[in-house]
Amino acid sequence: MNGTDLLAERFEEHRGHLRAVAYRMLGSLAEAEDAVQEAWLRLGRSDADEIRNLGGWLTTVVGRVCLDLLRSRTARREQPMDETFVPDPLIRPLSEVDPEKEVLEADSVGLALLVVLETLEPAERLAFVLHDMFAVPFDGIAAIVERTPAATRQLASRARRRVQGATPAADPDLGRQRQVVDAWLAASRGGDFEALLALLHPDVELRADAGALVRGAAASKFVRGARTVAEQAALFARLAVHSHPVLVNGTVGVVTAPEGKPVSVMAFTVVDGLVTGVYILADPKRLARLDLPAGEA
Secondary structure, eight states: OOHHHHHHHHHHHHHHHHHHHHHHHHSOHHHHHHHHHHHHHHHHTSOGGGOSOHHHHHHHHHHHHHHHHHHHHHHHOSSSOOTTOOOOOOEEOGGGOOHHHHHHHHHHHOHHHHHHHTTSOHHHHHHHIIIIITOOOHHHHHHHHTSOHHHHHHHHHHHHHHHHHHSOOOOOOHHHHHHHHHHHHHHHHHTOHHHHHHTEEEEEEEEEEOOSSOOGGGSOEEEESHHHHHHHHHHTGGGGGGEEEEEETTEEEEEEOGGGOOOEEEEEEEETTEEEEEEEEOOHHHHHTOOOOTTTO
16 A cells, blocks of 8 residues: 555545535535535645645545635625525435434534524634634634634634524434424325424524525425414425434434435424424535435435
8 A cells, every 4th residue: 555545545534524614614515525625635745744644634635625615605605695595415224323422413513503693704604613613722713713812712703602592402312303293294195284383492494405496385485483384384384294203413304205206305493392494405506416325315
């Protein structure tokens, strides 16, 4: 095995961690992969023998790449983040449930949290993700954002307050989540509007991201309130027969796939037995890029 092969082997040991960092930073699976690939390219142009802590070095590189991407996004936006935006979901079959792992994963990468992270300034998001999710010291983060450690600590603190204020303490129990999702599907399939209504918190929010090209009833939308959300769900009740539960970012969600072709992925936030948030990705282009588990479509 030559030097390049050894370096590639060492890099692969960190790939999963780097992908996790980039996904939490960007909310995009494709961009996360690009950021990881860029880290590999930069490693190839560096003197690897001089890198004492390869994992830390690679995390710093990925952090810088993601920060540049976030700043580029911010510069392109003429308005604040669209309320209909839904990040790329991570989908797995329910058969792969590991209760302890799912609780940790749901806490760290739930779609509700990723939506809130999209509202943060790029440097705030970087500081929060690296410190609060991956325990990177503020000294290391400060070098990326080009601020003092004290200022970097303040960035993370501001981000933490916004995250805690905007993300409810969802029920971590997958069994209770499954009961609510099964009840949602049963009510949808049966056309039972009142049963749907009974599952929803009065201030429930629904965020549907269908992309820029879809029009009509299926277009992107953000709505609030139990009756309004139930009415939106009722519009698509005919598709419920093609829906089945899956894990979406570590919590119980739904994939709808008539004739095996996915038309939407839905995630829920469940608090005290009621749905407080619904997140739907129905953008055909982004759905086509999703890696659905075998047999789930």
